[in-house]
Amino acid sequence: MEMSIEQKKATPKVERKKGGFRTLPFIIANETFERVANVGLHVNMILYLLQEYNFDPATGAIVVFLWNAVSNCIPMFGAFLSDSGLGRFRVIALGTIIDLAGLVVLWLTAIIRRARPECHNEEACAKPTSFQLLFLFSALALMALGAGGIRPCTLAFTADQISNPENPQNERTLKSFFNWYYVSVGVSVSISVIFIVYIQVKAGWAVGFGIPVGLMTFSTLMYFLGSSLYVKVKPNKSLLTSFAQVIAAAWKNRHLSLPPTNSDAWYFHNDSILVQPTDKVRYVT
Known part of the structure; x- marks a missing residue:
């Protein structure tokens, strides 16, 4: 393998x-x-x-x-x-x-x-x-x-x-x-x-x-x-820990205001053809 x-x-x-x-x-x-x-x-x-x-x-x-x-x-x-x-x-x-x-x-x-x-x-x-x-x-x-x-x-x-x-x-x-x-x-x-x-x-x-x-x-x-x-391999980091961290971060930031609608104010283009997301979370050029 x-x-x-x-x-x-x-x-x-x-x-x-x-x-x-x-x-x-x-x-x-x-x-x-x-x-x-x-x-x-x-x-x-x-x-x-x-x-x-x-x-x-x-x-x-x-x-x-x-x-x-x-x-x-x-x-x-x-x-x-x-x-x-x-x-x-x-x-x-x-x-x-x-x-x-x-x-x-x-x-x-x-x-x-x-x-x-x-x-x-x-x-x-x-x-x-x-x-x-x-x-x-x-x-x-x-x-x-x-x-x-x-x-x-x-x-x-x-x-x-x-x-x-x-x-x-x-x-x-x-x-x-x-x-x-x-x-x-x-x-x-x-x-x-x-x-x-x-x-x-x-x-x-x-x-x-x-x-x-x-x-x-x-x-x-x-x-x-x-x-x-026996070879006793130590377990990896708990998967529950990472999952709990994601939930905690999402809950902590639940009151943050959304970024401005003007894409130039919060997008870093770096020669990308992607400009701004639509309401369906898809990019338009």
């Missing part, structure tokens, strides 16, 4: 003593096991809501849809936070911990019997209480927040480790990495959809949710074990 002169100037210089391919197993393991742990839950969650929480199909579909929508929207805020505030390493770390907490809470809903509504027979199933719904939705919300910290930053964070503009083979190295990265993503999603869903159906929800918890715990440990090896 080629960078313009402005991008090269804006890119912080980092020490090459850190980073490199030795950091990839830690980061790729974090991303891979996170997907294996979470994708299978998204696929089979509708059955869990119907069978264990006695949701009707329409309500269950709405809950799963909203959960997927939030999980796919929050990464935009995670990317913004990493670029303008905390940096990629901290956002991924925070997302990993939050995601693990969400998986543990969901696992507890399958272990603790009182966390789910009672069902004595197929015709006498109680509706979930407010506490039970809060317990369930807290797990889904935590997992969505965790995904918002991991997914938008992992690829860029890994590129920070192996990108070296001074190396003539840098572009080829990055292309090769991106290829293998998406191969690992595809394999992890396939494994999750096939095996995690199968285990949930055959071994029960407690085991089916417990395995993702174990995988995510291993993912978290792998990520933090490589902490001393």
Whole structure:
């Protein structure tokens, strides 16, 4: 990938003593096991809501849809936070911990019997209480927040480790990495959809949710074990700061009088053929 002169100037210089391919197993393991742990839950969650929480199909579909929508929207805020505030390493770390907490809470809903509504027979199933719904939705919300910290930053964070503009083979190295990265993503999603869903159906929800918890715990440990090896690029200046400065300047100058209509009094021509603006903010000659 080629960078313009402005991008090269804006890119912080980092020490090459850190980073490199030795950091990839830690980061790729974090991303891979996170997907294996979470994708299978998204696929089979509708059955869990119907069978264990006695949701009707329409309500269950709405809950799963909203959960997927939030999980796919929050990464935009995670990317913004990493670029303008905390940096990629901290956002991924925070997302990993939050995601693990969400998986543990969901696992507890399958272990603790009182966390789910009672069902004595197929015709006498109680509706979930407010506490039970809060317990369930807290797990889904935590997992969505965790995904918002991991997914938008992992690829860029890994590129920070192996990108070296001074190396003539840098572009080829990055292309090769991106290829293998998406191969690992595809394999992890396939494994999750096939095996995690199968285990949930055959071994029960407690085991089916417990395995993702174990995988995510291993993912978290792998990520933090490589902490001393990572290249941690500092975030850029907050975008909100510049935006707030523009708004503040506009508000401060809101009472300033308009310039005179005589263009010669406030235009510096400098041999320009543009003389004065029209009411539609277009120039006439």
